[in-house]
Amino acid sequence: MLCLLVLTVFAASPALAQVATGLEASLPEITVRGRGWGQLLQPRELLEFGLALIETSVMTAVIAYHPVLSANRKTRSDFETPRALFVYALIGMVVGFLIMHHGYLIGFVLFGLGGLLRFKTDDSAGDTMRLILVTLIGLCVGLDLPVIALITTASAFAILYVLGGPANFGVDIQFSDKKRPVLESMQVVRDELQKAGFRTISISRTKFKSTVHYVVTGVNGARRSALEREMARLSEGKASGISDWHID
Structure with missing residues (x-):
């Protein structure tokens, strides 16, 4: 049985190598336009990021402040929901922006991080939100995208400050x-x-x-x-x- 297993592996190795080569060819490389703070010299990408941030905020506001939902608020979590919606929308936008502009392989990294974050989902929604946010900021820094990390941090700070209000x-x-x-x-x-x-x-x-x-x-x-x-x-x-x- 052991010999048969070894022969099967050797026989399948060329096919597996061919599949791996085809997979690598089908996935684009991770290309970062303007590494580090040099990204400040790439106004086109920063403009696209800013426009995406504005579009996301406007569309999220339509849902977060829907008249029917606002009229039915009763509990503490109901009043804090808009703030969480804006932060989660920001997280989703940044994830999509990274994948579209810097390679689809980043998506696999994000899925791996999502598996790790499952161990923290027993906390409150606010704690989970902040955990995902800082993880995403750290990912941007690790990808040598400090400008996007800085803009994301400033946007999240503004959301929490403006929508946080009194306790x-x-x-x-x-x-x-x-x-x-x-x-x-x-x-x-x-x-x-x-x-x-x-x-x-x-x-x-x-x-x-x-x-x-x-x-x-x-x-x-x-x-x-x-x-x-x-x-x-x-x-x-x-x-x-x-x-x-x-x-x-």
Whole structure:
């Protein structure tokens, strides 16, 4: 059996070599126009990258800010979805640009990186988004494309800064209706959070239950600890009607 296997391998070797040669001939070489910072002297490619960035941003905005989707936002993740959509669109555009301008073999590299990133998909969507983004930036640097890496970094920074805005927090509150109606307690908590500098942008109540989900936003620089202190203060006061609470 061992001899038969060796003979089979030797017999198949010419055919395999021919297939490999044909595959190499069919795939274009990775050619980089303007290596390193010399890419700044290639205005045509940079112009194409800029136009692609603008087109991607406009088309993504059409989806991210669709009136129907905007009207149905309830949870914290709903309000953070547009930012994630813009970053993922940026990632997809840069991947396509690299493949089209610098060789299809880069696609195989990206598929390999995708397999590695599967081990990190258990994290939150924001963490996964940033992980893919920095991996893509590192790939651009490794391909000796620092200009594209720099533009991608600046674009992602602008998206996160402009669309990030004040911090959003999800607060689940369980009310007790022994002393006052739940609806009245909901309004009391909303007013108290407003006084503390946290604006309520969404309230949703679990059907036939006394659990209410608040989405609140604070001023720039607002921290989770400040909201925790405020909720602890409210829960200590019997007037709020809070029996239990949790912050996402």
